[in-house]
Amino acid sequence: GAVVSQHPSWVICKSGTSVKIECRSLDFQATTMFWYRQFPKQSLMLMATSNEGSKATYEQGVEKDKFLINHASLTLSTLTVTSAHPEDSSFYICSGGGVGEEQFFGPGTRLTVL
Amino acid sequence: GESVGLHLPTLSVQEGDNSIINCAYSNSASDYFIWYKQESGKGPQFIIDIRSNMDKRQGQRVTVLLNKTVKHLSLQIAATQPGDSAVYFCAENLGKTDKLIFGTGTRLQVFP
Numbered sequence: 001g002a003v004v005s006q007h008p009s010w011v012i013c014k015s016g017t018s019v020k021i022e023c024r025s026l027d028f029q030a031t032t033m034f035w036y037r038q039f040p041k042q043s044l045m046l047m048a049t050s051n052e053g054s055k056a057t058y059e060q061g062v063e064k065d066k067f068l069i070n071h072a073s074l075t076l077s078t079l080t081v082t083s084a085h086p087e088d089s090s091f092y093i094c095s096g097g098g099v100g101e102e103q104f105f106g107p108g109t110r111l112t113v114l
Numbered sequence: 115g116e117s118v119g120l121h122l123p124t125l126s127v128q129e130g131d132n133s134i135i136n137c138a139y140s141n142s143a144s145d146y147f148i149w150y151k152q153e154s155g156k157g158p159q160f161i162i163d164i165r166s167n168m169d170k171r172q173g174q175r176v177t178v179l180l181n182k183t184v185k186h187l188s189l190q191i192a193a194t195q196p197g198d199s200a201v202y203f204c205a206e207n208l209g210k211t212d213k214l215i216f217g218t219g220t221r222l223q224v225f226p
Contacts, residue, residue: 032212034212034213043203043216046213046214046215046216049213091155093158097212102148103148103212103214104160105158107156108156110155
C-alpha cells in the first residue's frame, strides 16, 4: 500500500505556543488529505479536509483559526495548532488516498501541551 | 455522525479461536466500508474493505460481512493470533466525498 509519513512523531510544547505537524504522501499524490484527532481510548474524529491549492474544509465544532491547515503541494499538508493548551493534547493523524478508495494513514503525532 | 466513546468495548479470545467484531454504521447512503486495525501509538492499518453492492468479502484470514438492511458490518478473523491484538475500527464512506466516519472501535485481546 501507499505510504504516508508524519513529522514529528511526538512533540511536547508549552501552553500558548504553536506547533506544526507535517503529513507527507511518499509514493503517491494526494489532492485531498484528512486530519483526525484521537483522544485516549476513543475513536478517530475527523477535524478537517485539506485541499491542495484551496482552503481546508473544517468539521463542525473545529476552530479553523486554531487549527491552521495548509496543503502546499500534492504530497504535503501541514496542521498548525496555534496557541496550544493542555486540552489540545491528543494524537493527530492524517490520511490521503484516491477518490472513493482506500485511505492511507500516517503513523500519527502525539502532542502533549504542558 | 462521528462516534465518541468513553471506553472501548473489549473482545477477549483464545489463540486459535475465531473472532467476530461487530459494527453498526450510521448512514444508509454510505456505499464503501473499511475495517482498520490500530495498534497502540500507531496510525490505523487497512485490513479489508467492501462496497455496498456486496454482502461478503474475504481476505487472508479475514472476512467482512455487510448487512445493509440493519446497517451492520462485521469482521471475522479466523484462527486468531497474538499479533491480532489491537483496536479494530469500522469506517464508512458516503461516496460523494472521501470523508470517513469511524465507529467507536473494539479492543481485541488474544490470550494463550
